[in-house]
Amino acid sequence: MVTWIRGEGLHRQAKEWAREHVKRLEEVGITPKLAIILLNDDPVELATQRRFASLKARDVREVGGEAEIYELHDVPPERRTKEALRLIESLNKRDDVTGVIIQKPVPPFVDERALFAALSPEKDVDALTPDNKKRLLDRFDLDNDVLPCTPAGILELFRMYGIEIRGKDVVVVGKGELVGKPLSVMLMQLDATVTVLHALSKEREPYVKRADIVISAVGRPPEIYRDNPWRLTGEMIKEGVVVVGVGGKVDPISGKWHFDVDEKSVAEKASYLTPNIGGVGLATRARVLKNLIRTSYQVARLVVSSRIVGP
Numbered sequence: 001m002v003t004w005i006r007g008e009g010l011h012r013q014a015k016e017w018a019r020e021h022v023k024r025l026e027e028v029g030i031t032p033k034l035a036i037i038l039l040n041d042d043p044v045e046l047a048t049q050r051r052f053a054s055l056k057a058r059d060v061r062e063v064g065g066e067a068e069i070y071e072l073h074d075v076p077p078e079r080r081t082k083e084a085l086r087l088i089e090s091l092n093k094r095d096d097v098t099g100v101i102i103q104k105p106v107p108p109f110v111d112e113r114a115l116f117a118a119l120s121p122e123k124d125v126d127a128l129t130p131d132n133k134k135r136l137l138d139r140f141d142l143d144n145d146v147l148p149c150t151p152a153g154i155l156e157l158f159r160m161y162g163i164e165i166r167g168k169d170v171v172v173v174g175k176g177e178l179v180g181k182p183l184s185v186m187l188m189q190l191d192a193t194v195t196v197l198h199a200l201s202k203e204r205e206p207y208v209k210r211a212d213i214v215i216s217a218v219g220r221p222p223e224i225y226r227d228n229p230w231r232l233t234g235e236m237i238k239e240g241v242v243v244v245g246v247g248g249k250v251d252p253i254s255g256k257w258h259f260d261v262d263e264k265s266v267a268e269k270a271s272y273l274t275p276n277i278g279g280v281g282l283a284t285r286a287r288v289l290k291n292l293i294r295t296s297y298q299v300a301r302l303v304v305s306s307r308i309v310g311p
């Protein structure tokens, strides 16, 4: 029998925790405000990312904070990087904005590195600026650091369900900057044997078949993508494996979700499994709230100290 790994508990706890801290920050005159930037004009991505952005904004408002969503997908491609840089610089300067998310993926013609390099590291809710990213290679503290939201959310789920990572064979499918890459580094530090598979891997089946834990973070469901589609099904895994499904896309025409993991066939073999709805997505949003509170304190320290003028 499969045990479902649900994110609701983490999400509820994070909201309560964030609500308390919003009150404390208000005492020093700071209201957490999250700015989310959407740059992608691809219809699948726009539909998907709009959905995620509005859910995150709703969470922030529910705990007493504020949220703004900036959509830049109508700016002509040749000007989009420049406009995004101008927006990021203005968000960096504004004292009322305490956290920024540049929603991924950004379109291929946008200079993503330049955008993350321009973002103030203390407002970086995703821990994706060059310096924040590098810190992961040193060491991390799951409870106290601003860490990439989805990887940290997944580690919190493992902890909550008592799933051991030390010495386990873990396969991460996907090597994206948002999930696959940071998560594989974190798992390595937790003493797992980590294998990272991606579009150019020569073979995937034998690695997936022998894994104790499979984390699928691809986001190319066969219903939507013809080249390099990916879906994890029950035949591909061994009995008793732990499976975490991360990737998913909204079909812009039907509005329907399509996910990395075939829930039904995988549930027949897995010991633990995240549901496609109510699993990793909620754990991610829990972490967005926690990270926003932390960036808000970082900004509060800067803003408050800049108001103190000495003799």
Ligand SMILES: Nc1nc(=O)c2c([nH]1)NC[C@@H]1CN(c3ccc(C(=O)N[C@@H](CCC(=O)O)C(=O)O)cc3)C=[N+]21
Residues within 6 Å of the ligand: 051, 052, 055, 101, 102, 103, 104, 105, 126, 149, 150, 178, 276, 277, 278, 279, 280, 281, 282, 284, 285
């Ligand atoms: N810079 C950046 N930071 C991110 O954190 C980021 C990103 N880019 N790009 C896309 C992914 C994806 N992501 C999700 C957020 C919420 C749900 C979520 O709440 N899902 C609900 C269901 C959604 C629904 O009801 O439509 C659930 O799992 O139950 C899922 C996925 C954040 N991402």
